[in-house]
Amino acid sequence: MQIHSKELLYGLSEFYKIFGDPTRLRILDVLLNKPLCVNEISDYLNVTQSAISHQLKNLRSSNLVKTEKIGQKVYYSISDDHIKIILKYGIEHISEVML
Amino acid sequence: MQIHSKELLYGLSEFYKIFGDPTRLRILDVLLNKPLCVNEISDYLNVTQSAISHQLKNLRSSNLVKTEKIGQKVYYSISDDHIKIILKYGIEHISEVML
């Protein structure tokens, strides 16, 4: 398991960067429970619809979340288990460090 | 497994941010093989000693790497398995996305 190409290196870097923002982490956190549409996320987190939408775009273009359109609503959810595992171990790591 | 406090949220955010830079990822990558001192890393990666030292400081203050001083050299290594797992799944995720 090694970073063997420039493409992988820059892809990885962009990928992890997406986890490095509190608003995006909060979005991922609420999506761990169940898929939600933009307005629901905005309401839950008390962050403007625009800010959420901008961040969802980032999350989506790095494949951390995926979408499903139902009627006029767009439901967002965590795209796969890699994301959940990375969150899990990050939380574990920080929880230990914080002790 | 949930982000239950502000402290955890900001800690996590800072933590993941550290993975989000190509130079730091390259450092972590070479440290996956074996502990190295600053100059060795600088030589392997062909990056100035100053840049490496600055980045090692970031890696260290977020507990991604730990140090051991031997003589006048300071050996850096990956601090624990959480870091390795997060790298592993990140690489897997990106490798899949890149196909």
Add this chain to the structure above:
DNA sequence: TGAATATATGAACAATTATTCATATAAGGG
């Protein structure tokens, strides 16, 4: 002690980025 080696640090600059505000697009319901 003095020179050489190893590492850290501080200031400065360029580049990136998160949010806000205003507005655009798009789809349903009446």
Add this chain to the structure above:
DNA sequence: CCCTTATATGAATAATTGTTCATATATTCA
């Protein structure tokens, strides 16, 4: 068809960050 709801987007601003350059600190050895 209009009106409402849901979402996306673009520009602008403020804040953060990575590297460079110069220099400081610390340790070993002759």
